[in-house]
Amino acid sequence: MYPSLSLIFILLVSIFLYVQGDRSCIRQGGVCQVNSKPCDNSYIRGLCNGAASRQCCISNAVKxxxxxxxxxxxxxxxxxxxxxxxxxxxxxxxxxxxxxPSSGTGGSCSSAKAIACKIKNSSKISLLRTNPSGVNDGADPHSNIRDACKGKPAKRSSYSCKEGKSPGGTVCLDSRILQYIYNLGTSTKYQFQVNAIAGACHSTTSKHYQGKAVDFQLHGSGSSRSAQEKSFRDACTRAGGWSHGGTHVHCQIV
CATH class of the missing domain: 2.20.20 (Anthopleurin-A)
Structure with missing residues (x-):
């Protein structure tokens, strides 16, 4: 015995409404399924029809x-x-x-190479050879600039501190922050020491880890220290960056 046309119509409407309820997931490239099934990304609730266990899996291939x-x-x-x-x-x-990847050929960091070499060869610029924390991991400013001068990525630190945790790995240094370092270092009347570029430990979202920031040592005390801080921060602003002072001068150009 065949089902009546009215029953078929009801079934088709039910299927349509059920699929419509999944549209929020489908629009994002996901698939609605029971969350006990494997998903190479986390499940998202509230995007699928049916029971609470039926959730949206948007795979990493889509994300x-x-x-x-x-x-x-x-x-x-x-x-x-x-x-x-x-x-x-x-x-x-x-x-x-x-x-x-860098736009340079062969996956190199060629855009930063020339200015990094100018920094490396400048007698006016002092590059710290260990991290300010004392950790010696090859991610100090001297090592960062040395590697960048060779067209290589600079090493990032991989240790925790009260501000966060450095991620490790490497990154190409941004030529704009390097140009700022060189211009300031070769023109300032103040003692000039680079404390950190891609290395050391900073907040989790720090631009240091993207090769776009630098920290400088502040010297002296009182009005002399304040004048140095203002000079370095003003130079950062002129270069199109953002800065802060305090225990050191931080400048980032993004």
Whole structure:
């Protein structure tokens, strides 16, 4: 005995409404399924019809598209990157980020090479050879500039501090922050020491880890120290950056 047309109609409407309830998930490139099934990314609730256990799985293959569209690769940011990491372009956790290679040939950091060599060869610029914390891990300013002068990525530290945790891996130094270092270092009347570039430990979202920031030592005390801080920060502003003072001068250009 065949089902009546009215029953078929009711079934079709039910299926349509059920699928319509999944549209929020489907629009984001996801699949609605029971959350006991494997999903290479985390499940998202409230985007699917049915029971509470039926949730939206948006795989990393979908979440990674913005990164791939930029010519990058999604990976854990502790891994070496022959360019720089960008956030919010990949699926997965906060440490899974988009490694976008340098525009230089062969995956090198060629855009920073020339200015890094000028910094390295300047007698007016002092580059700290250990991190300010005393950790000696090859991510100090002297090592960063040495590697950048060779066209290589600079090493980032990998240890924890009260501000956060440095991610490790490497990053290409931004030529704009290097130009700022060179211009200021060769023109200032103040003692000039670079304390950190890509290395040392900073807040989790620090621009140091993207090769876009630098810290300078402040010398002296009182009005002399204040004048040095103002001079370095004013130079950062003129270079198109943002800065803060305090225990040291921090400048970032993004």
């Amino acid at each position: 990674d598209r913005p990164c791939k569209n930029k010519g990058g690769k999604c990976q854990e940011n502790r891994l070496s990157c022959s360019g720089s990491y960008q956030r919010n372009l990949c699926g997965g956790g906060a440490t899974r980020q988009c490694c976008i």
